[in-house]
Amino acid sequence: MINELKLPTPIVSVGWLHDHLNHPNLVVLNATIPKVTENRSNTKESQIPSTRFFDLKNKFSDVSAPFPTTFPSVTQFEKEVQTLGINKNSVLVVYDDKGIFSSPRVWWLFKAFGFNNVAVLDGGFPAWKHAGFRTEEKQVFNGDNGDFQAKLQPKYMKFFEDVKKESIDRKHLIIDARSENRFNSLEVEPREGLRSGTIPNSVNLPFENLLDNQGLLKPISEIKRMFQPLAETNQAITFSCGSGITACVLALGAELAGYNNLSVYDGSWTEWGSLTAG
Secondary structure, eight states, rough: OOOOOOOOSEOHHHHHHHHTTTTTTTEEOOOOOOEEETTTTTTTTTTTTTTTETTTTTTTSSTTSSSTOOOHHHHHHHHHHHTTOOTTOOEEEEEEETTTSSSSHHHHHHTTTOOOOOEEEEHHHHHHHHHHHOEEEEEOSSOOOOOOOOOOOOOGOOOHHHHHHHHHTSSSSSESSHHHHTTTTOOOOTTTTTTOOOOOTEEEEEEGGGGGSSSSOOOHHHHHHTTTTTTOTSEEEEEOOSSSSSSSHHHHHHTTTOOOOOOOOEEEEHHHHHHHHO
């Protein structure tokens, strides 16, 4: 009989992952968002052993939507997760190659589809390499399909009409994860043609503030101190960013800090800035 593997928190260290890497129920996912100029066929790129690539942009987004990284359907998500050999009893650890950047989006997607046995790797692939742990050349997963089942939990993801209402509801808090300069329209948005600005009644907490200079999450006590001036523990909070990726870093930090009424604005500023006038 296989010993049950339990995740200690929504974030695990590279030491914890190294110690449990050979557990039969553990699945490690690489959620790195490839750069436009990246040669994806470069077999010299490395990964944590037995990693499966979670193609956030192409397989786990609605690519027919007008905005990037749009929330997928239940059917699409379930099918693609099964293709990665993930089962109902799998234990998932997600990482990316920037430290903590796109991996929390995958953690949040799984929660939004009713699966909670998932954690983010603190410090990601850089921390794994810094620890001197073994790596291997990147591989394509060719195993059997899993029996994963998706059950949509609507509270986790918010959309344009939801946020329109929230933006005029003083009881509801919107926290923007973009940089201070982008939030204050002092810096041009990186997406070409997208206007600068903010969602009405939103406040700013740059996602980088939650990370140290090595890409690791700061202590929970520090993260709590960042959130306490902004929100009550039970207050409804929606996180936004540029395109719904780094908002999930704030969602991860808030959950670790004890907040429990959290959602992410899927389209974030890319959608809001496109659909509203300045």
